[in-house]
Amino acid sequence: MRILSEFNFKKIISPLFILIVCEIIGRTRLIDPFFFPPPSAIFKSLWQMTITGEIFPHIAISVLRAVTGYIIAAAAGLFLGILVAGSKLFENIFDPLIELIRPISTFAIVPVMFVWFGIGNGSKIAIIVKACFFPIVLNTIAGIKGVDLRLIQAARSLGANGRQLWTMVLIPSALPMIITGMRISTAMSMLAIVGVEMLAADSGIGFLVIDAQRTFATDRMFAGIIVISLMGVTFDKIARFVQQRILSWHTDTSLAGTSA
Amino acid sequence: MFIIEAQKVCKIFNKREEITAIENFSLKVRENEFVSIIGPSGCGKSTFLLLAAGLESITSGQIFINGSKINGPDPKRAIVFQEYLLFPWKTVRKNVEFGPLVRKVMKAERRKISDKYIKMVGLEGFEDRYPHELSGGMKQRVAIARALANEPEVLFMDEPFGSLDSLTREMLQSELLQIWTEAKCTVIFVTHSISEAVYLSDRVVVMSRRPGRIIADIRINLKRPRLREMLSTPEFSEYERKIREFVWAQV
Numbered sequence: 001m002r003i004l005s006e007f008n009f010k011k012i013i014s015p016l017f018i019l020i021v022c023e024i025i026g027r028t029r030l031i032d033p034f035f036f037p038p039p040s041a042i043f044k045s046l047w048q049m050t051i052t053g054e055i056f057p058h059i060a061i062s063v064l065r066a067v068t069g070y071i072i073a074a075a076a077g078l079f080l081g082i083l084v085a086g087s088k089l090f091e092n093i094f095d096p097l098i099e100l101i102r103p104i105s106t107f108a109i110v111p112v113m114f115v116w117f118g119i120g121n122g123s124k125i126a127i128i129v130k131a132c133f134f135p136i137v138l139n140t141i142a143g144i145k146g147v148d149l150r151l152i153q154a155a156r157s158l159g160a161n162g163r164q165l166w167t168m169v170l171i172p173s174a175l176p177m178i179i180t181g182m183r184i185s186t187a188m189s190m191l192a193i194v195g196v197e198m199l200a201a202d203s204g205i206g207f208l209v210i211d212a213q214r215t216f217a218t219d220r221m222f223a224g225i226i227v228i229s230l231m232g233v234t235f236d237k238i239a240r241f242v243q244q245r246i247l248s249w250h251t252d253t254s255l256a257g258t259s260a
Numbered sequence: 261m262f263i264i265e266a267q268k269v270c271k272i273f274n275k276r277e278e279i280t281a282i283e284n285f286s287l288k289v290r291e292n293e294f295v296s297i298i299g300p301s302g303c304g305k306s307t308f309l310l311l312a313a314g315l316e317s318i319t320s321g322q323i324f325i326n327g328s329k330i331n332g333p334d335p336k337r338a339i340v341f342q343e344y345l346l347f348p349w350k351t352v353r354k355n356v357e358f359g360p361l362v363r364k365v366m367k368a369e370r371r372k373i374s375d376k377y378i379k380m381v382g383l384e385g386f387e388d389r390y391p392h393e394l395s396g397g398m399k400q401r402v403a404i405a406r407a408l409a410n411e412p413e414v415l416f417m418d419e420p421f422g423s424l425d426s427l428t429r430e431m432l433q434s435e436l437l438q439i440w441t442e443a444k445c446t447v448i449f450v451t452h453s454i455s456e457a458v459y460l461s462d463r464v465v466v467m468s469r470r471p472g473r474i475i476a477d478i479r480i481n482l483k484r485p486r487l488r489e490m491l492s493t494p495e496f497s498e499y500e501r502k503i504r505e506f507v508w509a510q511v
Contacts, residue, residue, distance in 0.1 A: 154345040158359040159335035249349045
């Protein structure tokens, strides 16, 4: 009841309005329902996919691919980011590479990945890794390099040495930026997985949408898009939750508009 | 026996161009002395603190602390900066316990230390607050407690009250004297304020323009404990006048 009373009803006005308008357009056949199925038909089809259980394996495989790619990208991005930020040598070695590969559109390397890893899960995960890796590595580097030199001096004067400086000062201090990179990447992973599943796949939520389009089941197509949207929102909510948990001190700071 | 002995210290920064920050800087400080360094902006006051704290390397000359030549930072020498430089992700208590933590002091002992110094700076009840929840004066108290938690022999203070409003500043000056008496350490205090220097110190050292060296070393023979009323006495004004003369000759 408490949740209900705190719910901001104003926020559902605009989506509700659009749904009603769409429903009217669909029902009155103002536009051919083939192109523009009424929301009721879309939800019916979504419901159908849910009760038959048909939708779940698609969601599961998409999430699995996205999460696997994301974890690999996060681990590699953090590792390389710390390496590059911590040593001039590694910076000189990796920086040109990062700058060359980063601007390449994720989808431009899809053919390469298909050639290298086949059209199975391998290539899809590799593409997710490409999409997620750069925001994480770049934010990690920028975060660590941006740590106030004076703060490091303060820590050193208190007795912190090399390894302690990393674990107790540099990384915690860079954490807001690192986490921001990781949050951007959750959105990237969703973008990439849907796209690549539309290009070549026989499973996954992206496949479901493109397959519906190919078989002219436009209500299924829209239902799939709704699922993609919900997945995206869920991913972002999880990322936000984690961010707030880890960075309570920082979000408070930003909200208060002061910097400590 | 001097706790700090700087001999002909010279520091040249090599950034885009060579800048000699301090030159021929010699200073001797006795144990438990309170010495202020005053001088025009950019004269190298802060540079000397960084050198003595072991945070910057000396170009030539040497600094001895307790008879041994300094070689990098040491928890026995603490420094408090104008910008507080607290760890924003740590609570007041965790900030104060940082020094003991990196020195691998056990948890129960750390707690005892943080209790002691948080009490000394008058921040009981704020142990679990984060720095952004504190006022400037409170942040600087945390920074002082954090520095003292390592039980340093020497406390370097780099314009610690420079960014505080004048009322808070006066309060913290009096409290610092109290803390200094309790904590029993040597203080080297860099400031721009002549009255602050006279009020706090046993000796006030005046530096020249860059490259900085010492041009005057004035003993302040006002009795302790120092009271705020002393600020309006003729003796106090006389010290101020004398120091101001030296400082103005430099700007």
